Amino acid sequence: MKWLLPRSLPAWVLLIVIAGLLAIQVSTLSIVARERAASNNILDLFRLNDRALSLVRLTYAATPEERKTVAAGLSVPPYAVTMSDTPAITTTIPSDDEMAEMEDIIVGRLSKYGVQDARVRRETATDAESSPHRPRAPQQQEDIGSIERELLELSADFTKSDTLIASIEFNDGQWLNFVMPSTPLSPILTSQSLPLFASAAAAVVLLSIWLLRRLTAPYRALESAVHRIGEDLKSPPLPEHGSSEYKSAARAVNTMQARLREYVEDRELLAAALAHDLRTPLTRIRLRLELLRKSPLKTALMQNLADIESISSSVLDFATHDGGHDDLERIDFWSLVDSVTDGNPHVSFDETTAPLRGLVCLGRAVPLRRCITNLIENAVKYGGAARLGLSHTDDRIVLTIDDDGPGIPQDHMEKVFRPFTRVEGSRNRQTGGFGLGLTIARNIARSFGGDVVLENRAGGGLRTTLTLPRAADAYSGSG
Structure with a gap:
């Protein structure tokens, strides 16, 4: 019950x-x-x-x-x-x-x-x-007046x-x-008084509903703001007006958001500074290695140095990524995907996907290109090839990327989005990668109102789904 x-x-x-x-x-x-x-x-x-x-x-x-x-x-x-x-x-x-x-x-x-x-x-x-x-x-008669009937x-x-x-x-x-x-x-309670009682009760209930909605409206706004902060830490602060309880809650949420933003910005600046400052000594080491004779030791050191530079570059990209919504561009999504996959022999479109013109999204071209590139490279590295499918609804654009790799255990589906996280046993460490590609891709997608979701396919392999919102005035476009 x-x-x-x-x-x-x-x-x-x-x-x-x-x-x-x-x-x-x-x-x-x-x-x-x-x-x-x-x-x-x-x-x-x-x-x-x-x-x-x-x-x-x-x-x-x-x-x-x-x-x-x-x-x-x-x-x-x-x-x-x-x-x-x-x-x-x-x-x-x-x-x-x-x-x-x-x-x-x-x-x-x-x-x-x-x-x-x-x-x-x-x-x-x-x-x-x-x-x-x-x-x-x-005995009552048929044809009588109202007063006589009442008498x-x-x-x-x-x-x-x-x-x-x-x-x-x-x-x-x-x-x-x-x-x-x-x-x-x-x-x-008579046929005359019952409607009066019912009307009074209905009026009280309707008035109560209206007052409750007005009373709880700030708290619904508070709930939406907390969800928005979870998706975008740089979202505008809550207005601090209304009842004393709401103002106290809004002030606490704004303080929490400001402290979290400072904390994250400090960590991002630290990571960016470390990754940036590493470039100078790494360049010196590379120049000095070039002076050495060719030998297995030099080759191993050059490979290790390349790995360090790749890690440094990935950390710098991750730390300096800005998920703001300022100066968004109108982007033809099909053209963007086509330019990323052009000339890559390991990438193909499924048979049901045809060029879909008019799929316009709002974002910035460089971060979105990086997002799609990371997802495709992830599928190629761990699955050998990537098959792309593109579809849409009235307000969403959906890009699916399938591979034939070993997939990911169900309890690790969310863990792989954490920075520097790899799933041993389901992904081959020898294929490369430092556990930042999926993190960066999801952060970019969410910064533009989209998301990245992973799921194991029934026939084997992994399916990566990228969703992005369509531009509002592009709903009636072709496709």
Whole structure:
């Protein structure tokens, strides 16, 4: 069931708001319903006491026959009134303390009018269906006005509500019996009120969503900025305005970015300085070796010297590579790839790839050429040959480079992008390379919004995929 729960803070806050709103509405409606029931009950007892006083004052001084005549004239459904020698309520035991107290109130208030006993009972709607005092619901007609329809519906509600029955005994032994319906409790949620409640709840939820989006917008910007810093350490700093919590977080991220940039720049300057300063002594050594006679020792030293110079050149290229986005050029990608592979007998295009003109990307020609060259040379060195495939989508250019080498273990796919990292057993050390080619290629691709990904092919060998974004106004170009 955990997958049903939200995973983000705004979703949790929204869930809590909705749950709280429902709890408040249910609690409020329950309290209102209970208070209405209590108020109606007190009001019904007040009406019962008042009606008992009115009926007794009208009939206490009359003869028994006159009382019956008056009662018959006052009996109007649903307020039935009768005079008899026996009470309508046969039992003398009150149904509850509330009814017992009500009987004492009536006797005490009406004793001066010759009342010596009173009995009060409440009959529920189900119990009162078979009662002879139970009024019948009026029949509604088809063609009536809205006011008359509401009056008839209210009258029908009275016939379905509980009833209060009272039996009052005079000194002469005659009983006054009358029936009074309880005030019906109309439902709180009706077809008229339900849309109002739903509209209020929807308004609160929508307002909460809008406020949450405004509240969390700076944090979404903070998340995007952190991802951007991971891809480009020289990206612009975060704006430090908004809530105090966001400003503190943005200030901390900006400080971290500045320190990281200084750290990386210091290391790059150190590597570049070392690689640059090595060139002078290496040149001197090469000149002195040229003065020596030809011998196996001289040949070995010259080879070692060439390796040192190659390492120095690779380190200098790696340290001085600038991934900035200033002064980007519009580059015909097919022409760039074609110029890199031209004349190389170890490179070919697959049969499905045809010249694709109009594939324009934004970048700088020299770094992109270095990126593609490194990837192709990597495939040729370790796979013997490179087969290229070029395709595109609406917004991306995809270059695939396949080789027939031994591939790379799956757990080393990302490790080979680290500087000076080689995978022994999957790559032949004798073929050359110092573990910087893939690092430089990926850094260049990512600096222009692309990426380099490695994967082992099903038939053997390695597939290198270079993706670059197409220029926005080149989406409708040919291809």
